[in-house]
Amino acid sequence: xxxxxxxxxxxxxxxxxxxxxxxxxxxxxxxxxxxxxxxxxxxxxxxxxxxxxxxxxxxxxxxxxxxxxxxxxxxxxxxxxxxxxxxxxxxxxxxxxxxxxxxxxxxxxxxxxxxxxxxxxxxxxxxxxxxxxxxxxxxxxxxxxxxxxxxxxxxxxxxxxxxxxxx
Amino acid sequence: xxxxxxxxxxxxxxxxxxxxxxxxxxxxxxxxxxxxxxxxxxxxxxxxxxxxxxxxxxxxxxxxxxxxxxxxxxxxxxxxxxxxxxxxxxxxxxxxxxxxxxxxxxxxxxxxxxxxxxxxxxxxxxxxxxxxxxxxxxxxxxxxxxxxxxxxxxxxxxxxxxxxxxx
Numbered sequence: 001x002x003x004x005x006x007x008x009x010x011x012x013x014x015x016x017x018x019x020x021x022x023x024x025x026x027x028x029x030x031x032x033x034x035x036x037x038x039x040x041x042x043x044x045x046x047x048x049x050x051x052x053x054x055x056x057x058x059x060x061x062x063x064x065x066x067x068x069x070x071x072x073x074x075x076x077x078x079x080x081x082x083x084x085x086x087x088x089x090x091x092x093x094x095x096x097x098x099x100x101x102x103x104x105x106x107x108x109x110x111x112x113x114x115x116x117x118x119x120x121x122x123x124x125x126x127x128x129x130x131x132x133x134x135x136x137x138x139x140x141x142x143x144x145x146x147x148x149x150x151x152x153x154x155x156x157x158x159x160x161x162x163x164x165x166x167x
Numbered sequence: 168x169x170x171x172x173x174x175x176x177x178x179x180x181x182x183x184x185x186x187x188x189x190x191x192x193x194x195x196x197x198x199x200x201x202x203x204x205x206x207x208x209x210x211x212x213x214x215x216x217x218x219x220x221x222x223x224x225x226x227x228x229x230x231x232x233x234x235x236x237x238x239x240x241x242x243x244x245x246x247x248x249x250x251x252x253x254x255x256x257x258x259x260x261x262x263x264x265x266x267x268x269x270x271x272x273x274x275x276x277x278x279x280x281x282x283x284x285x286x287x288x289x290x291x292x293x294x295x296x297x298x299x300x301x302x303x304x305x306x307x308x309x310x311x312x313x314x315x316x317x318x319x320x321x322x323x324x325x326x327x328x329x330x331x332x333x334x
Contacts, residue, residue: 010304010312019300022292023235027247031315032209032303033228034322039206040249041329042199061200068190080194082207125189133186136199137177141328143321145177148198151321154314155201161308162208 042139049131055124058083058091060132063100063125066117071104073112100124209306216298222291225250225258227299230267230292233284238271240279267291 009025027033047057061081065072072080078088092115095101100121103113117125140148176192194200214224228248232239239247245255259282262268267288270280284292307315 010307010310010315019297022231022296027232027235028323029319030303031319031322032206032306033231034319034326035202035206036210036249038322038325038329039199039202041326041331043203045329064189064200065194068194080204082203129189130186136197139199139325139329140177142324143177147317147321148177150314150317152196152198152201154310154318155198155205156195157309158205158306159201159208162205162212162306164208 042135045135046132049135050128053128055128056091058087059095059100060125060128062088062091062095063117063121066101066115067122067125071114071116073114077115095121098124209302212302213299216302217295220295222295223258225254226262226267227292227295229255229258229262230284230288233268233282234289234292238281238283240281244282262288265291 009020009029022030043057046060050056050060058081061083062077065077065080074085074088074092077092078085081088081091083091092101092103096103098120100118102116102118104116106112106114143151176187176196189197210224213227217223217227225248228250229244232244232247241252241255241259244259245252248255248258250258259268259270263270265287267285269283269285271283273279273281310318
C-alpha cells in the first residue's frame with residue numbers, strides 16, 4: 001500500500017470528506033507559500049545585483065529568452081518573462097534604445113513584430129550570466145542532481161495544471 | 168558512484184571548470200524561471216478569485232498567518248506575507264478598518280504593536296479557505312504525497328540557502 005503523506009495535506013484523513021485547515025497543514029508545509037517566499041527572495045537578490053549594471057529582472061529575463069530563441073513576439077515574451085504586456089512593451093522600448101534588441105514587422109502581417117537579440121544584447125546577457133548562474137548554484141547548494149530532476153518534473157506538472165496559455 | 172544529472176546543470180561537465188550556458192541548460196530546466204512562472208500564475212488566479220470578495224492576496228496571506236499564530240509584528244508579517252513593510256502597513260490599516268485585525272501596543276515597548284486577528288477576520292479567512300485549498304489541490308493534481316514531501320523538503324533547503332531574515 002502506498003504511503004500517505006501525513007494524511008492531511010493533499011488528501012483528507014481516511015473516511016473524511018472534510019478539508020484540512022490552514023493550521024492543520026501549517027504554513028511550512030504549504031507549497032504555494034514557500035514558493036512565494038523563494039521567488040520573492042530570488043528576485044530581490046537578482047534585482048539588487050542587476051541595479052549595479054543598469055538592468056532589471058524583466059530586461060535580463062527578456063535577453064535570456066531571446067538568447068536561446070531565433071525570435072519571439074511581445075505576447076510570447078510577456079508570458080515567458082512573467083510580466084504584463086504593458087511592462088514588456090516599455091521594457092522592449094528601453095532594450096531597443098540600449099541597442100540590445102531589434103523589432104522587425106513580419107512580412108505577411110505587419111501588425112506582428114518579431115523581436116530578436118542583437119550582438120550587443122547577447123554580450124550584455126553573457127556578461128551577467130556568470131552571476132546569475134552562481135546565484136542559481138547557491139540556491140540549490142546541498143541538493144543532489146536526482147532531487148533537482150524530480151523538482152523540475154514537479155514544477156512542469158504544476159505549470160501544466162495551472163497554466164492558461166498554450167505555451 | 169553517484170548518478171550525475173545530465174552533467175550540465177548543477178555541475179559542469181567532468182573535468183571542466185566552465186559554466187554551462189543558459190542555452191545548454193534550457194529555460195525548461197532552469198528552476199528559478201519555472202518557479203517564477205508558477206508563482207505568477209498562482210497569484211494571478213488567486214487574486215482574481217479574491218477580487219470578487221473585496222480581498223487582495225496580501226490581505227488573505229496576512230489573515231492566513233494571523234489565523235495560526237497568537238500575534239505577529241508588522242516586520243514578521245511583511246516577511247511571511249512576502250511584501251514590503253509599506254504595503255503591509257497599508258494592508259493592516261485596511262484590515263483594521265474592515266474589523267478583521269487589531270493592533271495593540273506592547274506594554275514593555277510602546278513602539279512595537281502586536282497584530283492579532285479578530286473573530287470577524289477569522290471568519291473571513293475561513294470563508295475563503297475552501298477556494299484556496301481547492302486551487303492548491305488543483306495545482307498538485309497528479310502529484311503523489313511522497314513527491315510532495317520531497318518538493319517541500321527541497322523548498323525548505325532553498326529558503327535556507329537564500330534567505331536573509333532569521334525567521
